[in-house]
Amino acid sequence: xxTLLTFLLIxxxxxxxxxxxxxxxxxxxxxxVQRVEMLGSEYFFKPGHxxxxxxxxxxxxxxxxxxxxxHDFVISAPEAGISINESxxxxxxxxxxxxxxxxxxxxxxxxxxxxMKSHREKGMEALLEVVE
Ligand SMILES: [Cu+2]
Numbered sequence: 001x002x003t004l005l006t007f008l009l010i011x012x013x014x015x016x017x018x019x020x021x022x023x024x025x026x027x028x029x030x031x032x033v034q035r036v037e038m039l040g041s042e043y044f045f046k047p048g049h050x051x052x053x054x055x056x057x058x059x060x061x062x063x064x065x066x067x068x069x070x071h072d073f074v075i076s077a078p079e080a081g082i083s084i085n086e087s088x089x090x091x092x093x094x095x096x097x098x099x100x101x102x103x104x105x106x107x108x109x110x111x112x113x114x115x116m117k118s119h120r121e122k123g124m125e126a127l128l129e130v131v132e
Contacts (some may be wrong), residue, residue: 021047021048021049022049023047023049023050023051023127023129024036024047024049024050024051025051026050026051026052026058028053028056032056032057033056033057033058033059034052034053034056034057034058034059035058035059035060035061036050036052036058036059036060036061037060037061037062037063037092038050038060038061038062038063038073038107038126039062039063039064039065040062040063040064040065040066040071040073040088040109040124041064041065041066041071042066042069042122042124043109043119043122043123043124044123044124044126045107045108045109045124045125045126046126047126048126048127049126049127049129050126050127050128050129051129051130051131052099052128052129052130052131053099053130053131053132054099054100054101054102054130054131054132055098055099055100056098056099057096057097057098058096058097058098058099059094059095059096060094060095061092061093061094061095062088062092062093062094062095063088063089063090063091063092063093064088064089064090065090067090069111070087070088070111071087071088071109071111071119071124072085072086072087072088072109072110072111073085073086073087073088073093073095073107073109074107074108074109074110075097075105075106075107075128076105077101077103077105077128079101079103080099080100080101080103080105080130081097081098081099081100081101082097082099082105082128084097085110088109099128099130101130102130102131102132103129103130104127104128104129104130105127105128105129105130106125106126106127106128107125107126107127107128108120108124108125108126109124109125111124
């Protein structure tokens with residue numbers, strides 16, 4: 001019983017600390033580009049919430065740390081001028097776009113094994129927030 005309680009406490013603490021992660025405000029470099037690095041792993045993206053300015057170019061460098069499990073990187077927000085759907089590798093891949101519309105857009109991995117939950121359902125989703 002005590003073991004179970006300890007286990008529950010650890011799980012809840014881990015869950016709460018994830019939920020409380022503050023958003024990453026992406027800074028604008030001297031050359032006018034907003035640069036951020038992300039990691040895709042089982043089953044999350046880190047950071048899990050990035051905030052960028054509208055109409056300022058964004059450069060996202062993404063890698064995965066998994067050896068075998070395939071992951072990809074998807075942002076489908078054509079209304080904001082963002083359409084990315086690329087598989088990830090251990091070598092970072094760099095994606096460029098200029099967000100043209102304020103809003104909150106999901107970043108996710110679309111990989112899924114038949115009859116299993118998708119990676120996105122398992123938590124491999126992040127948030128791209130575009131602000132004024
Ligand atoms: Cu994945």
